[in-house]
Amino acid sequence: MPRWLKITLKIAAALVGLIIILFIALTVYVNNNKQKVLAMITTELNKNLNGTLTIGTIDPTLFKGFPGVSVELKDVVLKDDRWAQHHHTLLTAKDLVVSVNASALLKGEVVINKIDIDNADIDLFTDSTGYSNTSIFKTKPKVEKGPKEKQTSSSTQIKRFSLNKVNFVVDDRHAYKLFKFAVNEIRGRMDYPGKGWNADIDLNTMANSFSFNTRKGSFMKNRLLKGHFDISYDDNSQVINVAPNNLNIGDDAFNVAAKFDLKKPETPFTINLKVNDILWSSAANLLAANITKSLKMFDLQKPIDVTCDLNGSFGGSGDPLIYVTAKVKNNVLKAQGGTIENCSFKGVFSNNYINGKGLNDENSVIKLYHFNGSYKDIPFTIDTAFINDLNTPVATGIFRSRFPVTKLNSVIGDESLRFTKGIADLKLAYKADIVNFKFTKPMITGNVDIKNADVNYIPRGLVFKNNSIALKFTEKDLYINNIRLQNGSSIVNMQGKVSNFLNSYYNDPEKILIVWQITSPEIRLGEFLGFLNSRGGGGESSASTYKNSRAAKARVTSQLNTAFDKGQAELHIRVAKLYYKKFLATDVTADILLADNSMKVRNVNLKSAGGSLKMAGLILQGPTNNFAISTTIDNVNTNTFFASFNNFGLKDFTSDNLRGFLSAKADIKGGINNAGNLVPKSIRGTAIVNLKEGALVNFSPIKSVGKFAFPFRNLDNITFGDLKAQFDINGDQIKIAPMQINSSVLNMDVEGVYSLSRGTNIALDVPLRNPKNDNKIADDGERNKKRMKGIVLHILATDGDDGKIKIKWNKNHKKTKTDDDDQKTDDSQQTPEPKQD
Template sequence: MPKWLKIILKVTGGIIALVIVACIVISVYIAYNKQKVLNLITTELNKNLNGTLTIGNIDPTFFKGFPGVSIVLKDVMIKDKLWANHRHTLLNAKELYVSVNAMALLKGTVDINKIEISNADIDLFTDSTGYSNTAVFKAKPKDNNKPEDKSSSTAQLKRFELSNVNFTVDDRKAFKLFKFQAQDVNGRMDYPATGWNAHLKLKTMVKSFSFNTQKGSFMKDKLLTGPFDIRYDSKSKLIVVAPNKLGIGDDTFTIGAKFNLAKGPADFTINIVNDKILWTSAANLLAPNITKSLNMFNIDNPIAVTCDLNGSFAGGGDPLIFVTAKVKNNTVTTPGGKIDDCSFNGIFSNNYINGKGLNDDNSIIKLYHFNGKYKQIPFTVDTAFINNLNVPVATGIFKSHFDVAKLNPVIGEQSLKFTKGTADLKLAYKAPLINFKLNKPILSGTVNIKNADVSYLPRNLHFKNTGISLKFAGNDLLMNNIRLQTGNSVAYMEGRVNNFLNLYYTAPEKILITWQINSPQLHIAEFLGFLNARKSDAPIRSKSGKVNLHSQLNTAFDKGKAELHLRVAKVYYKKFLATDATADLLLADNSIRVQNVRVKHAGGSLKLAGNIIQKGTVNTFLLNTQIDNVNTSNFFYSFNNFGLKSFTYQNLKGFLSAQAHITGSINNEGNVVPRSINGVTTFELKKGALVNFSPIQSVGKFAFPFRDLENITFSNLKGQFNINGDKIVISPMQINSNVLNMDVAGVYSLSKGTNIALDIPLRNPKKDTAIVDQNERNKKRMRGIVLHILATDGEDGKIKIKWNKNRPKKEKPSTEVADSKQ
């Protein structure tokens, strides 16, 4: 071995031996003078404290810290001078291990190899006045006139370890609470000229991470695991946490941060990124007030999110929060339903308007390029905003184009059912959100439906090739360019509902639709469904007890009212044909009110007003009608002879005017219920003729063999009928004709019970045509022989003519003379 190498080894060995001896001496000294050393350390440290530091015991640990000088402090406690008031101990450590570099001590510097703290509680407390127990550490007075001592050294920590340490920052003034349960933290420190660097691995349970204790904790009861690389620049007083992977619960995030210590309490910026996280996992990391809202939604597959937090550890209130999210071809569940194939870019910020605070009132959610399918209906919302989470309001523009049959699952098939056609929607909306569901939206825009086949199920009505244009203007709904076709009927409609949106959500039964309807032709038989009583289903309620969209729409259809103003060129009903028809109708809850009906028919006109009450399969009606100068034959033909069997449209000619006030019942097929009509009818027949009326002809065979009874004409005939079920009571009336005169009174029955008395003088009316004076003509009308005939029921169902033997005798002498000549 070379001599020089021997010398080096000897010197090195000597130094090591010297260090070992020194450590042994120090350790032995401490071991035999523990109380003295403990008192010295305690006394010295308490000089710089506004409070007390107590150490229960001290032990040297030679082998654990070799070649450094190491000791273990047990039961270390630090209390500030106001501890008795707030009872928060700054430090309470069962064991505090310190290892110091012995060689550095010899050079006059303190180089801490390692500090280990185990089974400890660190509690940084600030009360509501701003006083903190960190005031236990005295601030070192600064003398601006004294030059800086560059020869002095500071203690440098190389390694540290925390085991089972509870760390708390409880700021009652700022309403902040940070509590961590450090299960295992290992770190090392480097000290470049610019400051220091720290590299650590942690395993820490978050018990509270509350920027505002009134709203709760972020990441509560989540385990944090992973490495951190931290750098401090002494010139800028900036702590930078390099972005790194950190496990939070079951998810891994990339987290970076900055802490600015230049101005009092640190300002911070924290950046959090996760490219693949489930919605529920992300929601459960946030404060309860946010989590509660987010849990009303769900996104099936993982999404990409970023979160930036900017704030200060001083003062109250939340930090600035800025979150982004990207959703691609996902399934989103909302309180209003499920959205498939959903994609959007989302942004959340609690600073919508600068200067209005960082809070829920000033928060906003922005959704860009939001598109998806709701119950197979595709839609797009270019930009949607939801601002003010305390009283949230949603705005946006909704667009969609789809086959209208896809509406059936959305609106339910209790009122409307579409089988063909397309729909185009473009609606701008603004609406408050209640439980994140649109409530009473203000809409503007249009809904256009083209070439649609639709059935209105409550009335069993079917329309084809239907076109509808809906326009929302504020709370009102305008319905334009509507074309309805059912069978041979076509109608063009314009409608309006005032205050539609308010009523739809609060009182759909109060909705009133006003229609202006024009039609080239209507076949009433195709609308007999309106005679059916509307089906009234019980409101459909969700599990939460709220009435759903189906129920709202059904209630609007079932209980709402419709006011119809019709102008129809031609109206058909069975044999009935009318032209130039006008009418005002009100369709209400199981009733139809008819007003101002005017039509041209059979060369004359008809006016009508009334009401129909719908009761199951039978409907009651009240009808007031006026008939002016209609062709009698055509009129009777159109109404199927009004149920008369022995008297048809072929037996009567002339021009009829009449008034009727009747009540009755009609079934759902539009047929009058037998024996249901009651009321009074008065009539006047001008230029009338009775043609081939068999009851008169049967009498004439033997009473008037030489008169033409096939065509009996009369210039003016008036009468009144009282209708009581199947009985028509004919009030006494005079019939004056070219062939004979007669007085008629009695009962005509549509079934059985006909009993009509006819008084027919044999005197030929032609003999009286030369008498100009009407009074004189009336006196001679019943002179001579008078036949008293009774028309009754025959066995074959036809009217039977016989002598009226039991008729009451008249008191007038002229009548008695006539009777004696029979």
């Protein structure tokens, strides 16, 4: 070994030995004078504090920080001078070890090789007035330096640090911020290239609170944060940059980047998070409670891609700017209203919907772009859907869809309408409040077109085929255009309007009034008898069946049923031909009001049987459909008219017995069953009849009298002058007011009761004289005196044992003076009394 090397090694060994001796001496000195040294250190440190620092014990550690100088402090407590008021201790540390570079210390620099803090609590507290317990550190006065004064400074550098079992709290009650971390372990290394520093940090900590606004809740609440950070600081810009790196937040791996600007006193920051394949519920739970509540209106079955950008400041009192994006593809979306399959969209959340209106719930928005999916197998698209104002959420958007109309059956239920064919095309703009995560009372504008549809209206048992309909929703009204309904051979074209539709539909569907303009080339009323029925189907039992699994659909169905069944419809009808069984009417016009289980008929005008008919009335639906009508008949062909209505239930007096032209006025009440037939014994009312150019053809009661009373007269075709009569109807009893019949064969006075069952009792006064030439008497008074001259037969038509009408003498007839005079004059003309049977 060269001599110079031997000398060098000896000198180095001597120096190392000297240093060891100095460390040992320092250690021995400190150990022997702990209290004195501790008092000196704490006294010196407290000079620069607005508060107190206490250290339980101090121990030099010779080998722990070698070749640096290491000191282990135990039970370190740091309190500001207002601690008695707020009771928040800035630092409480059970163990704190500081290792300082000895050679750097000799140069006037403090280079901390390592700081280890174990079992500690750090509480940075700011009260509501803005006072902070960090004010314990006195601010050094600024000293102006001359231009030629040498700029010198010393810097404190930390090489390594670690925290174990440390509770770190930033509680700012002035800015409503609360950050609480339970640090399991943090280990870091730092270097100082140029102006600034770089740090590599490994983090393992529980985020108990990460709240920028305690009134809104915490981000990442109770989530374990575990990962690595590369952090740098530049002295010139005074900006801390956190390079993008992976951080596990709970069970999900995020890529996190951040920037903090220390130049400004409020310390603005930007935090960027990105994650792939995270569940919607997991992502929502990482945000503040007020945002989570809104996002949980929905849930997605498959993982999604999410980014979150936070821009705010630690010194500000408001929320940070929050911007969250989510990409969803071929997913399953679940909401309170149902499930959407094959769902794809780009979602955005922001709490700054309109610039300048603040970062708050009222100015927050959820945007869904290019929303595609299918609901109950109904495909649809929404170009852009918005949900804004999280305090009172409102959803808006434009809904488009084209689908087979049969798919509506699973949406609205099949208790009211069942579609079997057709295509629906929808374009609707909607706006809806959201209450308890449910869309409530959406307001709709736009169009719905349905073509070539077959639909069965279940409650009334009606089937419509080859139908079309065009709905136009405005802000207030609903227009129903170009409707074509076909039921059997009946074809109906309709135009309708519902004023204030949506408001009435949601708030009081029973008050909905739809005004229809209806035209048709041909209607057969028998095909619409379902409207006479009371509402059918087991509504209540159906509702209980769907109570749990289809609650939303049941609500829609119930409201739709109410609107259909109890809403009112005003019909203005123009029909070229109207058929009802044997009845045919042409040029029909009518105004009808359909209300809850009632039908008001007004201004009915039609042509039938060569004449015309006017009518107004009311039908009340029930087990028996009760009606009340007022009718005016003008100059109808009697034979055709009676045949059209099945002789109005008469058995012995039919259309085959009548000829002539009938005019009448009738006010009648009664019942019609669901098959459209009159209910027996239900008719009540009055009919006033005028028959012109009448003839009685083959009427058996008259012919039975004529067999013996008028054997030489033609009773097969008895012609009349004007015949006027009044009938009071009471069930199956028809009361005939006193009536004069003047015919070509005989004259007759008639009065009594005709029964459709039992109880016929009709008095007939029939003079035997032949009135054949009475029409030659010009004077009406003279002709009237002569009509009852001569022998008069007083006959009673009553029920026979076989159910047919029998003729017998009317023994209870009250003779008048005229009768006695006639009998004296014409005794020779009397005929034998007919047999009773």
